[in-house]
Amino acid sequence: MDSNKTNCASMKQACYLCNCEELRPVEVIRKRPALETDFGIKPSAYLRRIMLCNSCGVYNNLHTYDFEKMYFGKYNKDTYDSSILARYNAIMNLPSERSDNKARVKRLVDFCGERGLKLKGLNVLDVGSGLSVFLGEFLKYGVKGYCIDPDPMSIEHAVRNVKVSGAFRGSFMEYESGFKFDIITFNKVLEHVTDPVSLLRKAGGHLKKSGFIYIELPDGEAALRNNVLTDREEFFIEHYTIFSKRSVRGLSELASLSAIKSESIIEKSGKYTIFSFVEKRHPLISG
Numbered sequence: 146m147d148s149n150k151t152n153c154a155s156m157k158q159a160c161y162l163c164n165c166e167e168l169r170p171v172e173v174i175r176k177r178p179a180l181e182t183d184f185g186i187k188p189s190a191y192l193r194r195i196m197l198c199n200s201c202g203v204y205n206n207l208h209t210y211d212f213e214k215m216y217f218g219k220y221n222k223d224t225y226d227s228s229i230l231a232r233y234n235a236i237m238n239l240p241s242e243r244s245d246n247k248a249r250v251k252r253l254v255d256f257c258g259e260r261g262l263k264l265k266g267l268n269v270l271d272v273g274s275g276l277s278v279f280l281g282e283f284l285k286y287g288v289k290g291y292c293i294d295p296d297p298m299s300i301e302h303a304v305r306n307v308k309v310s311g312a313f314r315g316s317f318m319e320y321e322s323g324f325k326f327d328i329i330t331f332n333k334v335l336e337h338v339t340d341p342v343s344l345l346r347k348a349g350g351h352l353k354k355s356g357f358i359y360i361e362l363p364d365g366e367a368a369l370r371n372n373v374l375t376d377r378e379e380f381f382i383e384h385y386t387i388f389s390k391r392s393v394r395g396l397s398e399l400a401s402l403s404a405i406k407s408e409s410i411i412e413k414s415g416k417y418t419i420f421s422f423v424e425k426r427h428p429l430i431s432g
C-alpha cells in the first residue's frame with residue numbers, strides 16, 4: 146500500500162492513548178495542507194498517516210517528527226512572530242461573538258455557578274498557557290491565575306503583562322510542588338503531546354478534593370462529517386491525537402478521572418471541539 150517503506154518503518158505503530166496496535170488506516174498524507182503551519186519539513190520528506198484506534202476510538206497522527214521538542218522555545222516564534230504582547234492585545238480585544246476564549250471562560254463561570262463555587266480567589270492552573278489570553282479573561286472574575294508553558298517568552302509575558310500569581314517554565318511532567326489547585330485547564334494542549342494520559346493523571350494529583358479539570362480537544366469525528374480531512378485543522382500535523390466523545394471518555398478513564406460533563410461544539414472560529422469537565426474518580430463501592 147505504501148511505497149515509502151523506510152519512513153514508515155520508523156513510525157510509531159501503536160495508539161498514543163491506549164497503546165493498542167490495532168489501528169485502522171483512515172488517510173495517508175504526503176503533502177502539507179495549504180493552511181497547515183510550515184514547520185520546515187522538506188516536501189519530499191513529508192509523510193504522515195491518520196490511523197483510527199479500534200480500541201479507544203482516537204485518531205492517531207503517525208509520523209516521525211518530534212513536535213514536543215519544538216515547543217521548547219521555537220513554537221511561539223513560528224506561530225506568533227516576535228510580538229507576543231501585540232498578539233495578546235489583539236485577541237483580548239476581540240468582541241464576544243468572535244472570541245473562543247471568552248466563550249471558554251463563560252463555560253467555566255457557568256459550570257462553577259452550577260456547582261455553587263465562588264470564583265473569587267479560586268486557584269486556576271492553565272497548562273500550556275501560550276499567549277495567556279484565557280487566563281487574562283478569567284482573571285477578570287477574581288480568580289488567581291497560574292501557568293505552565295515550555296516557552297520562556299510565554300512565561301515572561303504571563304508574569305509581566307498578564308500578571309499571573311505564579312508561573313513555571315517547562316513541561317508539566319517536570320513540575321514538582323505540593324500546591325493543590327481548584328481548577329486545572331488543558332485548552333487544546335493534550336493533542337500536542339505523545340503521552341496525554343500521564344499529563345492528565347498528574348493533574349489529578351494536583352487537584353483539591355473539590356477541584357476539577359477542564360479539557361478542550363479537537364473533535365475529529367464531527368470535523369469529518371461534512372469536510373475533507375486534509376482541509377481541517379483538527380487533523381494538522383502538530384496534533385498527535387484527534388478525538389471523539391468516546392475517546393475523550395477513554396482518555397479520562399485511563400488517567401483515573403471521571404467525566405462530569407462533555408460536549409461537542411463548533412467554536413466561533415469554526416473549530417470542531419469537545420470540551421469536558423472531569424474530576425478525580427471517587428472510590429467505587431465494591432459489591
Ligand SMILES: [Zn+2]
Binds near residue numbers: 202
Ligand atoms: Zn487507543
